Amino acid sequence: MHHPDTGFVRTLRPALTAALVATLTSGISGTALAHSPEVSAPAGVISGLSQENGDTFLGIPYAVPPVGPLRWQSAIPAPAASHPISAITQHEGCAALISGDAFETHNENCLYLNVYRPRMSAPHARLPVVVFIHGGANQAGTPAIYDGAAFAQTTHSIVVIPAYRLGIFGFLAISGEQKSRNPDGDLAAGDIVAALRWVHTNIGAFGGNPENVTLAGESAGAANVCDLLTAPASSGLFSQAIMESGFCPARPSLAVMQAAGAGAAKEAGCTGPYPFACLRSKPVKTLLESWNTVWTRPLLRLENGQEVPRPLFPMTPSGSSLQPVSPEVAIRSGAWHHVPVLVGFNRDELRSFLAGYYPLSPETYATILDRAYPEIKKDLTALYPLKNDASPVYTLAAIRTDQLFICPALRAASALSSSTTVSVYEFADRTAPPFHSLAMKLPAPEGFDRGASHTAELPYLFGYKSVIGPLSAEQTELSRKMMAMWQAFGQPDSGWSRWTQENPVVTVIADNRSGGIQNRNDIAGLHHCDFWANHPQLPNTLFP
Secondary structure, three states, rough: OOOOHHHHHOHHHHHHHHHHHHHHHOOOOEEOOOOOEEEEEEEEEEEEEEEEEEEEEEEEEEEEOOOHOOOOOOOOOOOOOOOOOEEEEOOOOOOEEEOOOOEEEOOOOOEEEEEOOOOOOOOOOOEEEEEEEEEOOOOOOOOHHOOOOHHHHHHHEEEEOOOOOOOHHHHOOOOOOOHHHOOOOHHHHHHHHHHHHHHHHHHHHHOOOEEEEEEEEEEHHHHHHHHHOOOOOOOOOOOOOEEEEOOOOOOOEHHHHHHHHHHHHHHHOOOOHHHHHHHHHHHHHHHHHHHHHHHOOOEEEEOHHHHHOOOOOOOOOHHHHHOOHHHHHHHHOOOOOOOEEEEEEEHHHHHHHHHOOOOOHHHHHHHHHHHHHOOOHHHHHOOOOOOOOHHHHHHHHHHHHHHHHHHHHHHHHHHHHHHOEEEEEEEEOOOOOOOOOOOOOOOOOOOOOOOOOOOOOOOOOOOOOOOOOOOOOHHHHHHHHHHHHHOHHHHHHHEEEEOOOOOOEEEEEOOOOOOOOOEOOHHHOOOOOOHOOOOOOOOOOOOO
């Protein structure tokens, strides 16, 4: 989860750093055993750790470090290692400012991945593979805050979690001089493609089946999955896709991302005719802060002087080398990979983001609606009536969740379903362990119910660590069921119901008291998606 850099106390940093290091370096589940698994792959001889719940290989390089003259160059596949690779410790994540998930890092040598498999998997056992792309608004996040061991052991599959360049290092687009050598905002997507190619080449040696790869992602990671559904470079690299709480519509144009790049260059002091050469000389901290300044402003200025809304977060632009046309156009025209797609969302996506608004008075709520929705306030008041026994913040979160997450996800499902198998889920366990930042002091008002917020499903699937406490016994059982469902998706007799416009069935995943796992056809109506279909323009901020 990516949160704004507000409300944290920098004086706590030393103690928090120690806690974070302890959390992440423990990120190998279970007890280490004497046996050290070793794999002979095209990438080289790789040794890992054997745990009670599986074999773990951490920090495997999949590309040449993009440092020095390779900064802002496309990922170059790592050559076969001439010496054994010791894959027993987490590698530092990609350069990013402090976020809800991790402290600030200036590391550019970050193109590594983690592999989790069942204990003692035989080479060429052809187990199914899941490649998970982490979230963080494409500005933050690291594989180190996830653990794929339980998923791998429970489903008898292999989990791969790669890092990819973030923020200005993964999404910088620059126009002007030497255009063919300038980045055009698609380096992060290219990193993920490079990781998928590494998987295709090497995963068989770990016991995986390169012909049965699920590409899954959450939040911005899901947006990146959507991009790769249509990117020609990723054709044949995965067999099915899963988008959790993601953003498939509304990609920025190349011109818009170039405007963000120009703004960052100006902030960094690169105002001459050759900003790219100047940017290459700047230290990481300057680049991170300059980029962040641009993304805190509501508008970007195009080359022609026109001001346009800034995108919600950095995304691969349409018109870049890897994404020649927008996903919407590609899907509509049939120019995409036609793999089965699972689309999902959490019932209360925006609640955690709006925790700082709690408690919210009815008067302040009305003022927010006036400011954020002046033309449709009356409609929203009728569709989302306030409840006498609940704070208006929950109503505000429901409006924002439906507008930004749930209804766009169902529109994406509709577009995709015309040419492939699509299934849809809603994660609705409101008892899920609440989000807890590993690096920042964020609002945690007493009495606030986070519900099934953004990221709430991740501890049930990929060992997400930014939560308060472990899963309960009932939640652990639900976790096992969810892992099996995710692994089975796209396979014959997977058990997933097919979503169509005529039969918009959604699999609701909740705790037992709330109905457990059940199929429902009324989810679009409950979230007022007919209304939002008539108001499809998305705001460029999560906060109204």
